[in-house]
Amino acid sequence: MSLLIRNGRVLDPAAGVDEVQDLLITEGRIARIGKGLKAPTGARTVDATGKVVCPGFIDIHTHLREPGYEYKETIASGTRAAAAGGFTAVCCMANTFPVNDNRAVTDYILAKARVEGVVRVYPIGAVTRNLEGSQLAELAEQAEAGCVAFSDDGKCVMNAEIYRRAMEYSLPFGTPIISHAEDCHLARDAVMNEGLVSTELGLSGEPAAAEEVMVARDIVLAELTGAHVHIAHLSTAGAVRMMREAKARGVRVTTEATPHHLLLTDEAVRSWDPNTKMAPPLRTKRDVEALREALADGTIDCVATDHAPHALAEKEDEFPEAADGIVGLETAVSLLLDRLVRPGIVDLPTLVTRLSSGPARVLNLPGGSLAPGAAADLTILDLEQPWTVDPIRFRSRSRNTPFGGWTGTGAPWMTIVGGVPVAP
Numbered sequence: 520m521s522l523l524i525r526n527g528r529v530l531d532p533a534a535g536v537d538e539v540q541d542l543l544i545t546e547g548r549i550a551r552i553g554k555g556l557k558a559p560t561g562a563r564t565v566d567a568t569g570k571v572v573c574p575g576f577i578d579i580h581t582h583l584r585e586p587g588y589e590y591k592e593t594i595a596s597g598t599r600a601a602a603a604g605g606f607t608a609v610c611c612m613a614n615t616f617p618v619n620d621n622r623a624v625t626d627y628i629l630a631k632a633r634v635e636g637v638v639r640v641y642p643i644g645a646v647t648r649n650l651e652g653s654q655l656a657e658l659a660e661q662a663e664a665g666c667v668a669f670s671d672d673g674k675c676v677m678n679a680e681i682y683r684r685a686m687e688y689s690l691p692f693g694t695p696i697i698s699h700a701e702d703c704h705l706a707r708d709a710v711m712n713e714g715l716v717s718t719e720l721g722l723s724g725e726p727a728a729a730e731e732v733m734v735a736r737d738i739v740l741a742e743l744t745g746a747h748v749h750i751a752h753l754s755t756a757g758a759v760r761m762m763r764e765a766k767a768r769g770v771r772v773t774t775e776a777t778p779h780h781l782l783l784t785d786e787a788v789r790s791w792d793p794n795t796k797m798a799p800p801l802r803t804k805r806d807v808e809a810l811r812e813a814l815a816d817g818t819i820d821c822v823a824t825d826h827a828p829h830a831l832a833e834k835e836d837e838f839p840e841a842a843d844g845i846v847g848l849e850t851a852v853s854l855l856l857d858r859l860v861r862p863g864i865v866d867l868p869t870l871v872t873r874l875s876s877g878p879a880r881v882l883n884l885p886g887g888s889l890a891p892g893a894a895a896d897l898t899i900l901d902l903e904q905p906w907t908v909d910p911i912r913f914r915s916r917s918r919n920t921p922f923g924g925w926t927g928t929g930a931p932w933m934t935i936v937g938g939v940p941v942a943p
């Protein structure tokens with residue numbers, strides 16, 4: 520029942536720890552961290568020489584697709600994809616079928632996750648019934664059942680009065696509202712970012728303003744209600760500027776960025792690869808630069824994958840008809856280690872923070888640090904591991920990624936949940 524991780528670089532930015540040490544796990548919890556720890560009798564030992572031992576990574580934006588869309592992903596396959604990608608916990612969005620807008624669906628997800636999941640699963644409940652944007656879902660009941668946040672993600676709640684009431688209702692439970700900030704009228708029929716590239720390709724574009732008007736509204740509503748509003752997948756320089764300003768004024772707003780919005784621009788759409796189609800769309804170089812700066816300075820609280828599995832047929836259509844979104848759990852950490860940490864755009868402790876204590880703090884989740892007594896959720900990295908993205912080898916049921924064939928160095932090496940290695 521014990522596991523001794525020997526000689527790794529223990530990196531726990533939240534606790535100010537960055538030193539080569541041993542870490543002893545007993546009965547699923549972190550027992551001790553120190554030099555020259557002795558393995559108790561019967562303990563398994565892992566030699567982590569040259570590896571980096573971090574608090575378990577948490578993805579607060581995953582679409583697990585179960586119930587209802589098991590052909591895209593299941594709780595079993597999605598949590599295995601998470602483990603393979605270095606995540607020890609995921610928060611799953613409510614746009615399943617039926618929608619997670621009541622206690623029965625929340626209970627179902629949690630029961631399935633207990634039996635078939637290999638990482639921790641925290642459900643996110645819908646804000647409105649059936650994601651229709653007109654009547655509030657059963658927020659109190661869902662919070663009691665275990666929903667850690669509320670979101671109609673995939674859709675923007677366009678009615679500001681309903682959104683205000685959702686924020687006020689959520690206040691007593693301290694449950695954040697996660698906003699898919701995209702004005703559906705400004706985004707109507709758009710298939711990519713509006714700009715030079717959309718004009719040249721002859722595709723209808725969505726202006727940055729579609730996101731920015733909603734980020735502005737949600738900041739105003741957070742200020743009005745005092746509720747905690749989290750903006751999902753921030754993608755524009757203007758939205759970054761508004762978030763920075765709102766945070767400086769003390770408004771209770773937080774935000775996340777996805778690996779694809781941090782690494783790709785709308786230039787990628789020139790490939791006509793349907794895997795470059797997502798909502799919000801890939802933006803411009805200026806937007807990517809603003810996001811990277813905000814990730815480094817903490818305006819962006821965490822990285823989130825927006826893992827959105829789709830079957831091949833849904834992504835095979837002509838570009839304008841293809842489904843939005845890409846899978847992200849199995850590529851996020853490797854991509855960011857190679858493309859942001861290796862060139863020095865973001866340092867390793869900062870990236871680890873945005874993947875562990877950052878998301879834990881945003882959704883008030885356990886984890887994010889390696890304090891003795893805490894559940895032993897760990898992500899161990901090998902910064903020298905070369906990799907090639909091969910979608911055929913994904914544990915996810917879906918393969919929709921624009922990163923197939925990409926190569927790099929630095930990857931998750933072992934994922935441990937409650938003291939048990941769940942990957943490789």
Ligand SMILES: [Zn+2]
Pocket residue numbers: 672673674699751752798799
């Ligand atoms: Zn979304």
